[in-house]
Amino acid sequence: MKLLAICLLILSALPAAAQTGEPEYVSAAGVKYYAQPDANGAVAEAEKNLAADPKNVDLILALGRAQGGIWRFREAVATYTRGLELAPNDARLLVARGHRYISLRQPDKALADLKKAAGIDPKAASLWYHLGLAHYLRGEFGEAAAAFEKSRDEAKTDAELVGPSDWLYMSLRRAGKTAEAAKALERITPELKIEGNENLYFSRLLLYKGVKTEADLPLPAPSDDMASELRAGTLAYGIGNWHLYNGNAAKAREYFQRAVQSKAWAAFGFICAEKDLTRMPHH
Numbered sequence: 001m002k003l004l005a006i007c008l009l010i011l012s013a014l015p016a017a018a019q020t021g022e023p024e025y026v027s028a029a030g031v032k033y034y035a036q037p038d039a040n041g042a043v044a045e046a047e048k049n050l051a052a053d054p055k056n057v058d059l060i061l062a063l064g065r066a067q068g069g070i071w072r073f074r075e076a077v078a079t080y081t082r083g084l085e086l087a088p089n090d091a092r093l094l095v096a097r098g099h100r101y102i103s104l105r106q107p108d109k110a111l112a113d114l115k116k117a118a119g120i121d122p123k124a125a126s127l128w129y130h131l132g133l134a135h136y137l138r139g140e141f142g143e144a145a146a147a148f149e150k151s152r153d154e155a156k157t158d159a160e161l162v163g164p165s166d167w168l169y170m171s172l173r174r175a176g177k178t179a180e181a182a183k184a185l186e187r188i189t190p191e192l193k194i195e196g197n198e199n200l201y202f203s204r205l206l207l208y209k210g211v212k213t214e215a216d217l218p219l220p221a222p223s224d225d226m227a228s229e230l231r232a233g234t235l236a237y238g239i240g241n242w243h244l245y246n247g248n249a250a251k252a253r254e255y256f257q258r259a260v261q262s263k264a265w266a267a268f269g270f271i272c273a274e275k276d277l278t279r280m281p282h283h
C-alpha cells in the first residue's frame with residue numbers, strides 16, 4: 001500500500017498556504033481548512049480533457065484525482081458524483097468518492113460508498129484500506145480490523161505490507177484484541193526491505209513490537225514544509241495511539257494534539273487524531 005507515499009509526493013509539491021475562498025472543512029472548534037491553488041495546472045488540464053469527452057469515466061476519475069491532489073475535496077466529490085450518474089456501478093468511482101468523504105470527515109457517507117463498491121468489485125484498488133478507515137473513524141474497530149486484514153492480504157511487496165499492518169494492529173488494540181494484535185506483528189521484522197516514505201509506518205510498527213523506542217521516533221519541528229508536517233502528524237498519531245492503549249491517556253492526548261497542529265490536515269493521522277480527541281474526556 002503506497003498511499004502514504006502518494007500523499008507525501010502531493011504534499012511536497014504544494015505551496016505553504018492558499019487560504020482564500022470557502023474552506024473545504026470547518027472543524028468542531030471552528031478551525032477552517034482550505035484547498036491549495038492549481039499551481040501546476042493539473043486541474044485545469046483535466047477539466048480541458050474532460051470537456052472534450054464529457055462522458056469518459058477515465059477522464060472523470062483523472063479530474064477527481066487532480067482536484068483531490070490540491071485538497072479540493074468538495075469538488076472531487078461532485079466530480080465523482082457526476083461520474084456515478086453515468087456509471088452507477090463503477091467501483092472505482094465509489095472507492096474514490098468514499099476516500100474523499102473521509103477527507104471531508106464524513107465517514108458515514110464513505111462507508112455507504114465503500115460497502116457498495118465491495119459488493120460490485122471486492123478486488124477494487126484500495127477498497128479495503130479505505131473501508132477500514134471509514135469503520136475506524138466511526139469507532140467500529142473490529143470491522144476496521146477485518147477490512148485492514150483484507151487490505152494486507154493484497155500486499156505484494158514489503159512496502160505494501162506495512163501500511164495496512166499498522167492500521168490492523170491499531171484497530172485490534174483499540175478493539176481490545178491484544179493477542180490478535182501481537183499476532184498481526186509476526187510478519188513485521190527489522191529485516192523487511194522498506195524504503196522511502198513507508199518507513200513512517202514501518203517505524204511505528206517497530207515501536208509496537210518493542211524493537212524501537214519512542215525516542216527513536218523524534219517528531220520533526222513545526223515548519224512550512226508540508227512533507228515534514230505529514231511526517232510529524234503520521235508519527236504523532238501512531239505514538240499517541242500506542243500510549244492510549246498502554247494506559248497513558250495524558251501522553252496520548254499530547255501526541256494527538258501535535259498531530260492536529262500539523263498543517264497536513266488531509267492526512268489520515270490528522271483526521272483520526274482529531275476524532276480521537278473528541279472521544280477523550282476533557283480535563
